[in-house]
Amino acid sequence: MDAQLGAKVREIAALASGAKLSRLQWIGIAVAIAVGLIVPLLVSDYRTFQFTLVLVYAMAVLGLNILTGFNGQFSLGHSAFFAIGAYTAAIMMDHWEIAYYWTLPAAGVVCLIAGFLFGLPALRLEGLYLALATFALSIATPPLLKYDHLSEWTGGVQGVVITKPDAPFGLQISQDNWLYYFTFVVLLVLYFCAWNLLRGRTGRALKAIRDNPIAAQAMGINTALYKSLTFGVSALYTGVAGALGAIAIQFVAPDSFTFFLSVAILVGMVIGGIGSIPGSIFGGIVIVFVPNVAEQISKAAPWAVYGTLLILCMYFMPLGIWGFIRMGYARLTRRRKAD
Amino acid sequence: MSSILEVRDVSVNFGGIVALDGVSFDVPRGGILGLIGPNGAGKTTLFNCLSRLYVPSSGDILFDGKSILSTSPYRMARLGIGRTFQNLALFSRLTVLDNVKVGAHCSSHTDFLSNALRLPWVKRDERRMEDKAWALLEYLELTDVAHLPTAGLPFGTQKRVELARALAADPKLLLLDEPAGGLNHEEVEELGKLFRKIRDDRQLTVLLVEHHMSLVMAISEQVVVLNFGRKIAEGTPAQVRADPEVVHAYLGTKH
Ligand SMILES: Nc1ncnc2c1ncn2[C@@H]1O[C@H](COP(=O)(O)OP(=O)(O)OP(=O)(O)O)[C@@H](O)[C@H]1O
Numbered sequence: 001m002d003a004q005l006g007a008k009v010r011e012i013a014a015l016a017s018g019a020k021l022s023r024l025q026w027i028g029i030a031v032a033i034a035v036g037l038i039v040p041l042l043v044s045d046y047r048t049f050q051f052t053l054v055l056v057y058a059m060a061v062l063g064l065n066i067l068t069g070f071n072g073q074f075s076l077g078h079s080a081f082f083a084i085g086a087y088t089a090a091i092m093m094d095h096w097e098i099a100y101y102w103t104l105p106a107a108g109v110v111c112l113i114a115g116f117l118f119g120l121p122a123l124r125l126e127g128l129y130l131a132l133a134t135f136a137l138s139i140a141t142p143p144l145l146k147y148d149h150l151s152e153w154t155g156g157v158q159g160v161v162i163t164k165p166d167a168p169f170g171l172q173i174s175q176d177n178w179l180y181y182f183t184f185v186v187l188l189v190l191y192f193c194a195w196n197l198l199r200g201r202t203g204r205a206l207k208a209i210r211d212n213p214i215a216a217q218a219m220g221i222n223t224a225l226y227k228s229l230t231f232g233v234s235a236l237y238t239g240v241a242g243a244l245g246a247i248a249i250q251f252v253a254p255d256s257f258t259f260f261l262s263v264a265i266l267v268g269m270v271i272g273g274i275g276s277i278p279g280s281i282f283g284g285i286v287i288v289f290v291p292n293v294a295e296q297i298s299k300a301a302p303w304a305v306y307g308t309l310l311i312l313c314m315y316f317m318p319l320g321i322w323g324f325i326r327m328g329y330a331r332l333t334r335r336r337k338a339d
Numbered sequence: 340m341s342s343i344l345e346v347r348d349v350s351v352n353f354g355g356i357v358a359l360d361g362v363s364f365d366v367p368r369g370g371i372l373g374l375i376g377p378n379g380a381g382k383t384t385l386f387n388c389l390s391r392l393y394v395p396s397s398g399d400i401l402f403d404g405k406s407i408l409s410t411s412p413y414r415m416a417r418l419g420i421g422r423t424f425q426n427l428a429l430f431s432r433l434t435v436l437d438n439v440k441v442g443a444h445c446s447s448h449t450d451f452l453s454n455a456l457r458l459p460w461v462k463r464d465e466r467r468m469e470d471k472a473w474a475l476l477e478y479l480e481l482t483d484v485a486h487l488p489t490a491g492l493p494f495g496t497q498k499r500v501e502l503a504r505a506l507a508a509d510p511k512l513l514l515l516d517e518p519a520g521g522l523n524h525e526e527v528e529e530l531g532k533l534f535r536k537i538r539d540d541r542q543l544t545v546l547l548v549e550h551h552m553s554l555v556m557a558i559s560e561q562v563v564v565l566n567f568g569r570k571i572a573e574g575t576p577a578q579v580r581a582d583p584e585v586v587h588a589y590l591g592t593k594h
């Protein structure tokens with residue numbers, strides 16, 4: 001009996017810390033995967049393309065979330081890592097005619113290194129100063145990509161055009177559907193790895209650094225190494241997203257990677273839910289569809305509508321969409337218990 | 340080698356303030372040493388030197404016979420020096436269980452990649468930490484709050500979580516900075532018994548900073564007294580209590 005009670009207490013604690021998933025959470029994941037698999041069968045190729053972009057941005061948002069939500073480091077520079085990933089893919093496919101799927105690990109490794117190297121000097125910066133340094137990174141990116149001496153590779157202002165891959169193995173599905181499913185699988189793998197990373201020893205260390213860096217160090221965490229590595233991992237996620245985005249859009253150009261992209265990823269993270277893995281998916285949806293909705297509401301002043309929508313979101317869902325869902329569920333079950 | 344820690348002529352300056360001024364003492368292995376002194380005497384500063392957060396301007400600190408002054412702060416836990424903080428320094432959004440598990444961080448070496456893939460040895464390591472953390476939670480009667488984030492817990496409970504977290508690293512030397520702060524008389528007495536028990540069960544050395552004189556005098560074998568950054572007395576509790584300078588500087592003003 002005592003052992004049984006102990007097991008129960010352990011189970012509750014494991015669920016509370018996110019080390020384990022409840023039955024309900026597993027069901028939620030299964031439903032989400034099923035919906036994800038069915039969606040392209042129900043909608044037009046153009047919509048499928050849009051949903052591919054949702055997955056792409058969901059990856060980028062997760063990347064930023066690992067850095068900001070779980071490790072407490074700010075970044076307004078993720079457009080730079082997105083660009084590095086996109087150009088890595090474009091250059092590999094255009095110059096060396098390497099197959100698109102090889103560009104993902106390459107973009108990931110390049111961004112891991114770039115992020116780690118950027119993270120090293122950024123160790124000295126905190127809060128607003130780090131925001132400023134990453135802002136500098138993001139505004140420096142488009143001019144660098146346009147730079148004459150690099151234009152042999154980057155295509156200068158014109159950018160690089162790439163061809164959309166066909167479905168392999170003679171599968172009778174459209175290019176858009178194929179790319180969607182391909183991105184979907186990459187997303188599942190990356191989300192699974194992120195969950196593993198965050199629920200174990202490394203994840204606890206990241207969160208400990210966020211909550212109290214001095215105590216984290218006193219507990220034996222090499223905070224400098226962990227923070228730089230987290231920058232690298234965050235950049236890796238965003239870079240793979242950039243590579244997939246480039247393949248889906250079939251085109252990269254400097255002005256696709258302005259500071260505004262960094263802000264869009266940040267907005268996706270905040271509205272989706274800071275420090276939440278499932279919230280990052282909602283972040284992707286927000287990035288792709290909120291501007292669309294805004295434009296449908298008002299062709300004349302879409303950004304005014306966009307701004308208003310953001311304010312409303314923050315007002316009604318201060319913890320983001322995922323926080324809103326969690327709180328709603330908690331309230332429901334409490335009422336059911338009270339009855 | 341009977342001293343686990345040797346503090347040799349350590350001085351610390353902050354701008355014009357001399358927080359520690361040539362302080363020397365030894366901490367015998369397996370003992371409980373009380374470090375007392377009025378507010379601002381330099382007790383926490385000394386702890387911060389021992390966890391390498393502050394750098395002494397002169398002097399040396401030997402742990403297990405070796406100088407620690409060129410060791411990185413994050414290596415101190417693995418070396419065997421654990422601590423609690425005067426003003427709680429918990430990971431406020433993590434659960435009590437996770438806080439204790441972070442305490443055991445230094446007891447293993449797993450990297451980002453093997454964690455992301457959750458390779459078999461990571462799983463095994465997680466299970467080990469899980470068992471270790473639960474054993475400590477039981478030991479310190481914290482199982483009921485294991486699943487709660489530490490932010491909302493009562494002060495005394497948070498102090499105990501800090502203690503559990505520090506013990507999770509299996510320290511050889513445990514630095515306790517005012518562990519009884521905010522507790523009532525009975526709780527303080529309980530805590531004294533607990534520290535003795537911990538010392539005996541786990542065979543570690545305790546360096547205790549505390550303003551509750553009754554606690555310090557009851558459980559310490561040795562007491563070192565600081566005032567304005569200088570050591571003004573050292574000896575058994577009885578000797579220190581009878582020392583006129585201590586009475587004047589500290590006990591005299593308190594009672
Ligand atoms: N980081 C710092 N910067 C400047 N001065 C400091 C710093 N840390 C401590 N001091 C000063 O050093 C002196 C000793 O402080 P310390 O915190 O070590 O005292 P304490 O003995 O722990 O006191 P208390 O019993 O109040 O905790 C004080 O005058 C304090 O103001």
Ligand SMILES: [Mg+2]
Nearest residue numbers: 382383384425
């Ligand atoms: Mg102090």
